[in-house]
Amino acid sequence: MRAIISVFRKEMRDHLRDKRSIIVAMIYPLMGPLLLGLMFFFVGGSMRVNEDAPLIVPVMNPQNAPDIVHYLQQHGAILRNVRGNPQTIVAGGWVPFALILPATPEIDPEKPLPVQLLTNPSRFDSIVATGRVVELLNTYQRETVRARLQQAGLSPNLTDVLQIDQQNIGRAAGPSVILLTMIPPFLIFTLFTGGVHVTLDSTSGERERGSFEPLMMNPVTRAQVLTGKIGASMVFTLMALGVQIFAFWIMLHIVPRESLGLNEPLSALRLGAVASICLPIVVLAAALQLLISAATRSMKEAQTYLGLLPLVPGLAGMVLALAPVQAQPLLAAIPTFGQTLLMGQMVRAEAVNWLLVGITAAATLITTGLLLALGFRLYEREGILFPQG
């Protein structure tokens, strides 16, 4: 144990003085919260439905449908005449949509009035503005039908088949909350990068510098040396995780709640719970990094593979963010994927099945144990101590 602590302390001292290790552990984790914060500001802000802002309705031929025009104006819409080709104007993003009314005046009240709405859903501001005008037009239609039914002596509710009562019981108050589900992939990415430089430098780097050989001529076993090194790597990963969780917490409190699309912000406690779910990955990442450094001939080669390593679980998380999957025991047992699933549920304020949390942790730790055993075994090879010529 004493030898393990000595190696651990040496690696900590060494890498706390190493700019690259510090940047990877303390600066890289800030990128996720910064990027997500900017997305919330710009994307979340434009997706926000601000009922107080005037609805500008670009319109063609308003003179041919005075009833609709009157209704829209009555409900606060400001109509602006579209000049030129409406398709070009909408596609070019000059206006979020265009309401094309009939080219000739409305004559027959018994025929539906042909109304065309040109939209451009590739723009977030267009989605929101279009939603508002469609809602107004639907209300106009509903009210007109009711009035006509009443005029005919029928019940105004005759055409109502359903009375839909939609209640939002989730954390989301707006569509931008989908961005929150990107937090787990960012965390997973950080778990695989936070201590990577420490592992790499203290294993492949140590071999390349020629310092592994004199080190192993001391009365210590290779397992003791590797355990001390992995310990230091895990501390750097935890530092990176802590920095990122704190930065996410700050971001979630700086970004206006309306832009976040949240009914209530994620508490520090919940963020802490999210982080604790992925703690077994701290050891898993160190074990994988050790294995790669053992299986490769040089630091450069190891760097290539270790650079790609975080992408595998990170990309799976990105897919889950966009297409959430229901957590099941089999899926939860896949290391990193299970954690991503569960963390996604937590940030969306869904109920978390603690049995699945246990399955995920156990599966990850068993996998880690196997990888560590393999890594330690590879490090027992004779040639691994010497620079590969």
Next chain:
Amino acid sequence: MIEIRGIAKSFDGLNVVRDASFVARDGEITGLIGPNGAGKTTLFRLIGTVLRPDRGATLIDGIDSQRDQLAARHRLGVLPDVRGLYPRLTAREHIRYFGELHAIPRAELDARITELTVALRMEDFIDRRTHGFSRGQQMKVALARALVHRPHNIMLDEPTNGLDVTTSRAVRDLLRGLRDEGRCILLTSHIMQEVTVLADRIVVLAGGTIVMEGTPAELRRVTGLADLEEIFLAATSGHEPSEAAWAAGD
């Protein structure tokens, strides 16, 4: 005392060390010499316990290094040719690190570091990080950490490689001092002059086998040659390098 008994090692079918036997005695400096690729580095690593022999045994003060590797390492202090320093650690931290790995109590370790700092004249750079150290400074740090646990057996691979005349002489004086304390010193060197000046006993390695062994006087008597360089050439001629295919720089 370091005793090598019929040791052999091969890599990928290439016999790098073949049935090598010799003894490095206490209170003597034993010089292990050989041409490039003779197997010196491999033999050095076998004695240093970082390689396992295919056959034979290495005894460090009677301890079989394959049976009790850690006990053997406690009795050994090793200065490899590649010094392998950590550029972000100070000289003092290097010595302390190895001292801790030998489980030396803190107070004793502090005293030992001070002692080595004075002995190796490291006062000016003991608390400086080793990045940018001269070869002489690097060698001193590596030597200090090899000696921190007062090993009875000291192995040095090319100890004066790249050093200036003054530092080389200081190293030679230090080694003589250690020998006079009764320690067993085993050194390898390419520089025949250094071996001539330092070694009480010479072991010549060529093609992975010991081709000659004895005191300088014995070697002169056996070969009938006066110059050690001539003796070395006569002993090693006709032997193919055994190690070159596996390890460079030997």
